[in-house]
Amino acid sequence: MLRNYFKIAIRSLIRDNVYTVTNVGGLAIGIATFVLLMLWVQDELGYDRFHTKGDRIYRTNASFNNDGNITTWPTSPGPVAYFARKEVPAVELAARVANDNGMVLFTAEDKDFTENNALAYVESNFFQVFDFRLLRGNKDKPFPNSKSVILTEKMAHKFFGDEDPIGKVIRVEKKKEYVVVGVVADFPSNSTLNYGIMLPFDILIEEYQANEYWKSLESDWGNYNYYTYLLLRPDAKPDAVAAQLSDIHHSHQDESAKLQYKLQPLSELHLYNADGTEEGIQTVRIFLVVAIAILAIACINYVNVATARATRRALEVGVRKSVGANRGRLITQFLVEASLMAVIALLIAIVFIQVTMPLYNELSGKEITFNLTGSSMGWLLAALVITWLAAGIYPALVLSSYQPLQVMRGRNLTSTGSPMFRKVLVTTQFAASIAIIVGTVVVSRQLSFMRNKKLGFSTDNVFTFALRGDMFKNKQTIINDLKQHPGVEAVTMGGQYVYSIGSTTGDTGWEGQLPGQSLLIHPINVDHDFMQIMKMEMAEGRMFHDSKADTASYILNEAAVRQIGLQNPIGKSFSLWGMKGSIVGVVKDFHHSSLKQQIEPSILFYRPEWLWIVYVRTNGADNAGAIAAGEQIWMKYNPEYPFEYSFIDSAFDRMYKSEQRVEQLFSIFAFIAILVSCLGLFGLATFTATQRVKEIGVRKVMGATSGQIVVLLSGELMKLVLVALVIAIPLSYFGMQNWLSDFAYRIDVDWTIFTIAGGLSLFIAFLTVSTQTLRAAVRNPVDSLKTE
Numbered sequence: 001m002l003r004n005y006f007k008i009a010i011r012s013l014i015r016d017n018v019y020t021v022t023n024v025g026g027l028a029i030g031i032a033t034f035v036l037l038m039l040w041v042q043d044e045l046g047y048d049r050f051h052t053k054g055d056r057i058y059r060t061n062a063s064f065n066n067d068g069n070i071t072t073w074p075t076s077p078g079p080v081a082y083f084a085r086k087e088v089p090a091v092e093l094a095a096r097v098a099n100d101n102g103m104v105l106f107t108a109e110d111k112d113f114t115e116n117n118a119l120a121y122v123e124s125n126f127f128q129v130f131d132f133r134l135l136r137g138n139k140d141k142p143f144p145n146s147k148s149v150i151l152t153e154k155m156a157h158k159f160f161g162d163e164d165p166i167g168k169v170i171r172v173e174k175k176k177e178y179v180v181v182g183v184v185a186d187f188p189s190n191s192t193l194n195y196g197i198m199l200p201f202d203i204l205i206e207e208y209q210a211n212e213y214w215k216s217l218e219s220d221w222g223n224y225n226y227y228t229y230l231l232l233r234p235d236a237k238p239d240a241v242a243a244q245l246s247d248i249h250h251s252h253q254d255e256s257a258k259l260q261y262k263l264q265p266l267s268e269l270h271l272y273n274a275d276g277t278e279e280g281i282q283t284v285r286i287f288l289v290v291a292i293a294i295l296a297i298a299c300i301n302y303v304n305v306a307t308a309r310a311t312r313r314a315l316e317v318g319v320r321k322s323v324g325a326n327r328g329r330l331i332t333q334f335l336v337e338a339s340l341m342a343v344i345a346l347l348i349a350i351v352f353i354q355v356t357m358p359l360y361n362e363l364s365g366k367e368i369t370f371n372l373t374g375s376s377m378g379w380l381l382a383a384l385v386i387t388w389l390a391a392g393i394y395p396a397l398v399l400s401s402y403q404p405l406q407v408m409r410g411r412n413l414t415s416t417g418s419p420m421f422r423k424v425l426v427t428t429q430f431a432a433s434i435a436i437i438v439g440t441v442v443v444s445r446q447l448s449f450m451r452n453k454k455l456g457f458s459t460d461n462v463f464t465f466a467l468r469g470d471m472f473k474n475k476q477t478i479i480n481d482l483k484q485h486p487g488v489e490a491v492t493m494g495g496q497y498v499y500s501i502g503s504t505t506g507d508t509g510w511e512g513q514l515p516g517q518s519l520l521i522h523p524i525n526v527d528h529d530f531m532q533i534m535k536m537e538m539a540e541g542r543m544f545h546d547s548k549a550d551t552a553s554y555i556l557n558e559a560a561v562r563q564i565g566l567q568n569p570i571g572k573s574f575s576l577w578g579m580k581g582s583i584v585g586v587v588k589d590f591h592h593s594s595l596k597q598q599i600e601p602s603i604l605f606y607r608p609e610w611l612w613i614v615y616v617r618t619n620g621a622d623n624a625g626a627i628a629a630g631e632q633i634w635m636k637y638n639p640e641y642p643f644e645y646s647f648i649d650s651a652f653d654r655m656y657k658s659e660q661r662v663e664q665l666f667s668i669f670a671f672i673a674i675l676v677s678c679l680g681l682f683g684l685a686t687f688t689a690t691q692r693v694k695e696i697g698v699r700k701v702m703g704a705t706s707g708q709i710v711v712l713l714s715g716e717l718m719k720l721v722l723v724a725l726v727i728a729i730p731l732s733y734f735g736m737q738n739w740l741s742d743f744a745y746r747i748d749v750d751w752t753i754f755t756i757a758g759g760l761s762l763f764i765a766f767l768t769v770s771t772q773t774l775r776a777a778v779r780n781p782v783d784s785l786k787t788e
Contacts, residue, residue, distance in 0.1 A: 020341070023302050026679045027345035030298020031383040032352040033672050036360055037291035038379045039368050044284045047190045047270035051131045053231060056092075058238055058263035060084075060228040060245065061274045064506075064520045065258050069563050071520055071600060072275035073504055076228045076261065078208075078217040081123070083248045084228070090236035090244075095123045095130075096201055097193070097227040101502065103466065105641055106197070107171040108159035114642055118155070118196035121204050127184070129231045130193070136166055137182025143200035149178035152186045155196040170197075174469060174640065189367040192269045221253040222507025222577070224520065230263065238263040258518055259506070279596070282739045283662055286439065289735070290669050293432040294676065295383060299390040300425040301679045302341075307422060338392030346384050363664050365657070423720055426681055430724035430761060431731070433673040437757040438732035439739075440666040442749060446740065447659055449747045451652075456590025457498070458535035459648040461489075461618045464497060465630060466644075471637045472612065478633055479614070485629040487622030492533045493611040495525025499651040501592040501602065508603075510564065510583075511572040519564055522592070522602040523576060525610050531555075531587065533617055541570045541585030544606045551606055552581035558589045560601035576603060594655045595745040674761070678768040685717060685769045706774070713773035714766060721765045725758045732757075 048054060060080055063072040081094040100119040105112060126132075127139050134142060135153065142150060149170055156165040165180045172178065178199065187194045208217040217223075232241060245261040264274065271281040350372075357370050370376050471478060475493070482491045496503070501522045508519045528544040536543075539558055544550045554574045561569055569583045589599045618626040631643040696709055704712075733749055740746040 022679055022682075023305050024341055024345045024348065026298045026301040026305075026676045027342060027387055028348035028352060029672055029676055030295045030301075031345055031380070031387060032349035032356075033669065034291050034295040034383050035349065035353060035370075035376070035379045036356075037287050037294075037669075039370065039376065040364055040366065041284055041288050041291065042375055042379075043190055043366055043368055044271065044280065048192050048266045050188060050191075051266065053129070053131070054266050056232045056234065056236075057129060057266040058230050058232060058241075059266065059269060060230060060242075061262045061264050062224055062520070063260050063262050063275065064518060065260070070275065072262065072273070073224055073520065074264075074269075074274040075224045075226055075504065077221045077223055077249075077506075078226055079219060079221055079252070080245060080249070080261070081226075081228045081230075082218045084230060084241075084245060087248060088241055088244050090233050090241050091230050092233050093125050093129050093231040095126045095128075095229045095231075097122050097126070097229065098201065098204055098225065099195075099227070101500070103644055105173050105468070106159070107174060108168065111159075112640055113159065114644070115155075115196065120193075120195040120198055121201045122195075122198050123201040126198070129229055132187060132193075133185040135183045135185055137184075142182050143202070144181060146200050146202045146206060147178055148181040148200055150182040150184055150198040151180060152184050152196045154186050156180070156183050190270075192266075219252075220507070221249060222505050224504040224506060229266075238265075253506075258516060259520075277741075278738075279742050280658075282742055286735060286739060287665075290436060290439075290666075290673075293436065294669060294673055295386060296390070297429045297432055297673055297676045299387055300429045301676050302338075302387075303390075304422055304425055305679065305682075306338075335388075335392050339388050342384055342388045342392070345387070346380060349383075350380065363661060363668075365661050426677075426717070427720045427724045427727065429677040430681070430721050430765065431727040433670070433677040434725055434728035434757050434761050435732040435735065436666070436670045436673045437760060438728065438753060439736055440663070440670045441753045441756055442736040442740070442747070443659065443663045443666050445747050445753070446743065447656060447663055450595045450656055450659075450743075450745075453591075453595060453745065455652070456536065456588055459652065461620045461623060461647075462534070462615055462649075463618070463623075463627065463630075463645045463647045464613055464615050465634065465646075467612045467614065468641045469638045471634070474637055475611070478637070481633050482614075482616060482626075482629060485626055487618050487626040488616055488629065489619045490529075490533045490617045492530045492615045493527040494530055494613045494615060495607070495610050497613060497646075497651070498524075498534070498592055498615075499648055499655070505577065507577050509575040510566065511574070512566060513564070517564065519560065519601060521560055521576075522600060524592070524602055524604045525607050526604050527608070527611055528606055530615070531604070533615065536590060537588040539586040539588045541583070543585060544604075550584070551608075552579070553584040553606065554581050555585040555587050555604040556583060557587050557599070557602045557604075559599050560603060561586055563601050574603075576605060581605075596743050598744040674764055678764060681717065681721075681765055681768050682771075685713070685773060710770055710773045714769045717769045718762065718766060721762055725754070725761065728757075729754050 051057060059074060060076045061072055061074050062076045063070060078096065081096045084091045084094040098121040099117070100121070101117050103114055103116050104119050105114050107113075124141060124143050127134050127142055134150075137150060138144075142148075151159065151165060159165065159170065160168055165183060168180045170178050170180065184198070205217045208220070230241065232238065242261045242263045246259065249259060249261070262276070264272070264276065268276075271279060271284065273279050353370050357368070361368055372380075467475065467478075479491045479493070482488050501524055503523060504520055505523055506518055506520045508521055510519075526544070528546040528550065531538075531543045541555070544553060544555070554576065556566075556569060556574075566572065569586055572583050574581055574583050587604065591599060592602065614630075616626060616630060627645060630645060634641070634643045696713075699709060699712075732754075736749055740749070
């Protein structure tokens with residue numbers, strides 16, 4: 001019997017090929033999109049969850065509360081780990097990590113390699129806290145001494161090819177030599193921590209001891225530049241541990257009363273900010289909803305097209321019932337047909353996913369793998385079952401409900417099933433589609449807003465490069481040579497990249513400081529003419545002068561002045577890292593990080609000996625010539641390093657790479673949602689035209705024009721789209737407001753966004769409906785009425 005059902009189903013699908021292509025195509029697109037999105041969501045939620053002790057690993061974040069202004073950083077001072085191990089029994093292990101976020105030159109086997117953001121300094125117990133597999137080396141004592149280095153498999157192969165790397169020597173910056181003592185498996189792509197080269201943290205401790213400006217790293221409570229990871233004991237309470245660490249800090253630094261430590265679970269680092277507020281999790285939730293919505297749209301499309309086609313099979317149902325088929329058998333027959341269509345759609349979806357996966361990974365910035373095992377198969381089977389149940393049952397019930405006597409007499413063939421239910425389905429489809437379009441418009445506008453917002457300084461035609469090797473000894477000569485090029489307008493220097501000021505310190509003091517008052521601040525070292533060349537604006541006071549006396553001068557930003565409540569700051573004393581000076585100016589707030597973050601307290605100071613980033617402002621007419629001049633000078637002093645530069649505006653754009661990917665994916669999914677929704681609307685238009693064929697004939701005989709009939713038939717369906725718009729507006733508004741909450745500086749979700757989304761949806765829907773209603777309107781009325 002089942003074999004016979006499949007034969008009938010195959011014949012039916014082949015006979016009505018337009019219907020088959022429409023439904024199978026819609027289902028295939030829906031299933032493929034659902035699986036792709038769920039794999040993305042799974043990857044995001046799976047960050048850092050491969051560690052066996054992951055539920056006991058926490059990062060120590062430092063939080064400052066200055067009169068309600070709370071600033072939280074993912075870093076902490078060096079002594080935190082030291083005292084956590086020594087004085088907090090609930091801490092099993094504490095490991096510090098310091099990232100080297102920049103370009104570093106490595107030499108191996110007489111070959112030079114430059115790596116960006118690949119180097120980190122880690123403590124010896126790093127591999128005991130985390131489950132990064134040490135393939136070669138001693139897990140209990142990975143660094144025998146401070147001249148050791150550990151590489152990932154990928155980096156070891158890059159440096160030494162197929163040779164055994166153990167015992168090989170690597171030179172860093174053509175100066176220090178390190179011996180390879182271990183090889184670790186490549187870090188998973190969904191790991192927050194991801195390094196290629198690891199040096200012992202003891203190097204930083206030794207550098208502290210050798211520097212006259214710094215204290216011992218184990219006693220410097222003012223340098224918040226280290227990531228501190230704690231492995232707690234199974235019965236430990238994170239809040240209690242955080243409170244103990246805060247008390248320890250207060251006992252060693254009187255002015256830190258407003259500092260509190262907070263422990264953040266390892267599993268939250270990727271999707272939540274350091275203060276616990278949501279970040280990427282909002283995008284995950286939205287994409288989860290979009291995945292379900294698109295699969296639902298595809299299923300609704302199937303239902304609408306299947307019920308629109310029902311009258312064509314009414315005679316078949318009548319005949320089968322007349323010869324003894326009961327409703328149960330008919331339902332089974334139609335469910336077999338639905339399952340066959342779902343399986344075909346699934347196979348097409350698998351091919352589609354395989355073909356598009358490389359492009360999808362490129363767009364999403366991920367390394368998702370798709371195979372017919374594991375989670376990939378799980379999502380495929382879930383999509384298949386959902387599709388079969390959601391899309392197959394209702395059409396089967398409708399088709400099997402026809403009465404043979406009514407069918408044979410040609411009566412009431414189109415009234416079976418609920419017209420209201422079909423309208424609800426189409427309305428739901430378009431509500432989901434409109435909401436996705438709204439999301440696309442909001443993401444696009446937010447990106448445009450971030451790209452065009454004034455940052456507090458000029459980024460136009462400014463590129464930067466870092467001094468290397470012998471260039472430090474020739475700083476002034478390099479600046480003078482660059483200034484001679486006709487395409488160069490001005491040259492200055494800084495101690496950091498202005499678009500990536502990550503370092504912080506709490507080692508500050510000022511005139512009028514209250515007991516227990518502290519300030520976590522970004523120190524920014526600049527040349528005397530930096531602010532003028534970068535076109536920063538002063539709120540009060542002056543910029544730096546080219547004089548040695550100004551090395552004891554400080555300029556605060558407005559956020560710093562507000563946070564410490566300093567009245568009339570000009571001329572008041574201020575100390576940074578124990579270096580005493582006075583405030584000579586207040587600069588207007590400027591952005592030195594993503595617009596996701598509030599502008600935070602910053603202090604500018606002038607220490608020429610610490611400057612190493614060159615800023616070149618071109619005249620805009622000959623950027624290529626100015627870059628070539630920079631490269632020529634670079635090669636003159638530093639031929640072993642490749643010349644690497646970056647325009648500031650491009651660097652800021654790169655900060656929003658994840659948002660750009662979200663925008664691209666949203667646009668694609670919006671197109672898919674509209675495409676599949678239009679297939680469903682086309683199905684309902686077909687159903688409506690079929691149901692009212694005789695009415696159309698009568699109206700034409702009575703003098704109605706084709707245009708009037710098109711308006712009549714299309715109008716009812718367009719009302720459904722308007723209802724969908726009304727439903728979609730509040731849903732999409734609250735959804736996108738939640739997404740925008742990740743940004744400290746954001747757009748308003750105003751009425752123009754809904755106008756664009758609604759207008760686009762109405763236009764596309766009208767084109768879809770009118771193509772079918774026009775066919776019914778121009779039909780010869782004689783053909784419509786001859787069955788009467």
